[in-house]
Amino acid sequence: VLRSVSSAHHALVDRLQRNVAASPDVLSLAGGLPAASLFPRRVIAAACLAALGRTDRAALQYGWPEGSPELREWIAARLRRRGAGIDADDVIITSGAQQAIALAIAARCSEGDTVAVDPESYPAALDLFRARGLEPTTSLAASIAYVMPGVGNPRSTGLDDAAMRALVDSGIPIIADEAYTDLRFDGRDARLLLGEAPDRTFHVGTFSKTLCPGFRIGWLVPPREYRDEILTLKSAADLQANSLGQAILTEMIKTWDYDAHLTRARRLYGRRAAALCGAVRHFLPAFRTSEPEGGFSIFVETDRDGDDASFLEVAIAHGVAFDPGRSFRVAPGGAAISLRLCHSNLRISAIEEAVRRLAAAWKAYLRKAA
Amino acid sequence: VLRSVSSAHHALVDRLQRNVAASPDVLSLAGGLPAASLFPRRVIAAACLAALGRTDRAALQYGWPEGSPELREWIAARLRRRGAGIDADDVIITSGAQQAIALAIAARCSEGDTVAVDPESYPAALDLFRARGLEPTTSLAASIAYVMPGVGNPRSTGLDDAAMRALVDSGIPIIADEAYTDLRFDGRDARLLLGEAPDRTFHVGTFSKTLCPGFRIGWLVPPREYRDEILTLKSAADLQANSLGQAILTEMIKTWDYDAHLTRARRLYGRRAAALCGAVRHFLPAFRTSEPEGGFSIFVETDRDGDDASFLEVAIAHGVAFDPGRSFRVAPGGAAISLRLCHSNLRISAIEEAVRRLAAAWKAYLRKAA
Numbered sequence: 001v002l003r004s005v006s007s008a009h010h011a012l013v014d015r016l017q018r019n020v021a022a023s024p025d026v027l028s029l030a031g032g033l034p035a036a037s038l039f040p041r042r043v044i045a046a047a048c049l050a051a052l053g054r055t056d057r058a059a060l061q062y063g064w065p066e067g068s069p070e071l072r073e074w075i076a077a078r079l080r081r082r083g084a085g086i087d088a089d090d091v092i093i094t095s096g097a098q099q100a101i102a103l104a105i106a107a108r109c110s111e112g113d114t115v116a117v118d119p120e121s122y123p124a125a126l127d128l129f130r131a132r133g134l135e136p137t138t139s140l141a142a143s144i145a146y147v148m149p150g151v152g153n154p155r156s157t158g159l160d161d162a163a164m165r166a167l168v169d170s171g172i173p174i175i176a177d178e179a180y181t182d183l184r185f186d187g188r189d190a191r192l193l194l195g196e197a198p199d200r201t202f203h204v205g206t207f208s209k210t211l212c213p214g215f216r217i218g219w220l221v222p223p224r225e226y227r228d229e230i231l232t233l234k235s236a237a238d239l240q241a242n243s244l245g246q247a248i249l250t251e252m253i254k255t256w257d258y259d260a261h262l263t264r265a266r267r268l269y270g271r272r273a274a275a276l277c278g279a280v281r282h283f284l285p286a287f288r289t290s291e292p293e294g295g296f297s298i299f300v301e302t303d304r305d306g307d308d309a310s311f312l313e314v315a316i317a318h319g320v321a322f323d324p325g326r327s328f329r330v331a332p333g334g335a336a337i338s339l340r341l342c343h344s345n346l347r348i349s350a351i352e353e354a355v356r357r358l359a360a361a362w363k364a365y366l367r368k369a370a
Numbered sequence: 371v372l373r374s375v376s377s378a379h380h381a382l383v384d385r386l387q388r389n390v391a392a393s394p395d396v397l398s399l400a401g402g403l404p405a406a407s408l409f410p411r412r413v414i415a416a417a418c419l420a421a422l423g424r425t426d427r428a429a430l431q432y433g434w435p436e437g438s439p440e441l442r443e444w445i446a447a448r449l450r451r452r453g454a455g456i457d458a459d460d461v462i463i464t465s466g467a468q469q470a471i472a473l474a475i476a477a478r479c480s481e482g483d484t485v486a487v488d489p490e491s492y493p494a495a496l497d498l499f500r501a502r503g504l505e506p507t508t509s510l511a512a513s514i515a516y517v518m519p520g521v522g523n524p525r526s527t528g529l530d531d532a533a534m535r536a537l538v539d540s541g542i543p544i545i546a547d548e549a550y551t552d553l554r555f556d557g558r559d560a561r562l563l564l565g566e567a568p569d570r571t572f573h574v575g576t577f578s579k580t581l582c583p584g585f586r587i588g589w590l591v592p593p594r595e596y597r598d599e600i601l602t603l604k605s606a607a608d609l610q611a612n613s614l615g616q617a618i619l620t621e622m623i624k625t626w627d628y629d630a631h632l633t634r635a636r637r638l639y640g641r642r643a644a645a646l647c648g649a650v651r652h653f654l655p656a657f658r659t660s661e662p663e664g665g666f667s668i669f670v671e672t673d674r675d676g677d678d679a680s681f682l683e684v685a686i687a688h689g690v691a692f693d694p695g696r697s698f699r700v701a702p703g704g705a706a707i708s709l710r711l712c713h714s715n716l717r718i719s720a721i722e723e724a725v726r727r728l729a730a731a732w733k734a735y736l737r738k739a740a
């Protein structure tokens with residue numbers, strides 16, 4: 001039951017990406033890592049020392065399963081400003097957004113249920129659904145929907161008004177994953193499903209994309225009637241999210257300007273996205289891509305059927321890596337070769353060089369296939 | 371399916387313990403918290419600064435689902451010294467021991483399976499089993515066994531040779547939770563089930579009791595054939611254990627003397643356990659308790675049937691708290707009132723005062739019941 005249809009593909013891609021990680025000569029457009037240059041290391045170090053110095057020792061001791069009260073209030077206040085009628089009690093701190101999604105489906109879904117997703121979606125969510133015996137589908141005639149309303153992954157576009165309306169009108173429960181929402185290049189807040197359908201929205205957020213993934217601190221705001229059950233599931237899963245990361249964040253939110261950090265991050269990623277799109281249009285004009293509205297990546301489609309993992313092997317030999325599109329697809333196989341390209345953790349000169357290598361690899365791949 | 375038979379009891383005890391946590395006047399023998407005075411805060415702070423200063427930014431970035439290679443090698447080497455034939459690849463870093471247990475049963479068990487446990491066992495494991503539709507039983511004629519071989523919880527005694535032999539001879543899979551094993555007062559290594567039955571032992575360890583719980587860093591060594599499946603389940607659950615805690619530990623193990631720390635911890639807990647046992651014998655001579663061999667707690671049994679949560683309410687009114695024995699019992703209700711008393715996070719004078727108050731509360735409870 002755990003093996004998805006594409007497990008051989010997964011294993012191959014995993015092996016290739018691990019080789020890439022160990023090869024400093026390969027420029028990686030894969031992985032969706034945030035820019036390490038944006039990590040506010042001095043602020044984090046100072047907050048860590050302050051947290052370790054507190055007499056309550058909360059940074060190192062056990063905490064409650066629902067997490068730090070101050071952090072939950074801060075998250076609730078930000079969501080209230082966007083129209084949610086919630087308070088700190090509605091927020092549960094999770095071990096990253098991934099656990100928030102896992103808790104939502106554990107509470108709401110049974111084996112055999114269907115999950116409505118975009119035609120391309122976040123691979124770790126698709127893997128999770130399949131591991132739990134759920135079937136991803138692109139139809140809204142499903143048991144539950146999983147969406148990224150503000151900025152999607154891999155396309156980095158938001159849901160338009162018609163899609164939002166269809167979702168709200170569908171009446172099905174919604175997992176709204178806002179991992180990238182605060183990283184829209186236009187800085188606009190996305191429509192908040194938690195505000196529009198509070199009784200059936202499982203709202204998911206995280207610090208992993210905006211601040212750093214290493215803390216593994218995310219959050220889930222479930223419909224109120226699911227709170228107790230989710231807390232039971234959270235305790236059973238891992239007792240609580242790590243105290244140290246929560247304690248550092250609790251210190252940081254007291255004085256650090258998170259919104260100014262978001263502004264810096266949006267500008268950096270906006271410039272990198274523009275460089276990536278420009279390079280793809282220039283070096284690979286036959287590739288189709290949509291304009292990203294935020295986030296870390298673009299999704300490009302070729303007009304050639306084939307095995308994207310084979311192309312990845314050729315690309316790595318040319319000194320560049322990407323995420324094969326098949327990992328993001330609800331229906332794997334059969335379609336044209338497609339790629340997710342991430343600009344987020346490469347400097348602009350490296351992005352341009354990576355796309356140059358990708359173009360050379362594509363030529364070599366086509367020659368080989370001919 | 372999520373509601374255990376004792377959920378009302380759980381909710382009441384949870385509310386009482388939260389009130390206790392907010393009441394500085396109540397001395398708490400509950401909770402199983404490690405001694406905050408043992409947290410090596412300066413060593414942790416220095417390791418954190420070193421980790422944050424590394425150019426690879428691994429402390430803040432995403433990592434692999436199986437965790438830090440250096441940490442896994444360190445864990446494997448310690449287990450090899452006790453007779454396990456494993457290497458770093460066999461070790462998976464988890465979000466605490468709780469997740470390690472959860473992953474083992476997710477890989478090995480199906481709804482309706484039975485789990486052999488001690489007559490009293492770790493409540494969060496019992497809750498987990500029940501949440502997943504498994505039935506705890508005290509018989510070895512079960513689908514799987516969950517044991518704490520070196521130091522049990524709540525009794526803080528190890529499995530004797532006959533119990534170990536019966537377990538090995540049973541032929542069923544074994545979850546061996548060694549959370550407290552390094553905290554045996556005699557400093558002796560417990561027999562390693564991973565060495566005796568490697569093909570069916572899921573070995574569980576953690577830094578939560580020996581170092582600090584706030585990192586949420588534990589580990590699972592599954593039988594080799596389950597490694598890939600467990601990694602898939604781990605990724606689905608929360609992608610990876612938090613990077614920061616792993617990076618700090620990776621720095622600490624380079625130079626810090628963990629074994630010297632264990633020696634200090636064993637001495638401190640040994641003294642506190644002796645004080646607790648002495649005080650119980652002195653002030654509550656009718657209570658039955660066994661001699662703890664390590665760990666944080668003792669389990670005491672009275673000769674009165676009744677509701678241990680009601681006694682807890684009386685105790686709190688007298689300025690002392692404990693963990694009701696029912697939370698640890700496989701078959702809740704019907705038995706004599708029993709209590710887990712933790713000495714781990716109270717100074718010796720506070721332990722003695724807490725037991726004095728407990729004796730006064732017991733007298734008041736008996737008067738009330740009469």
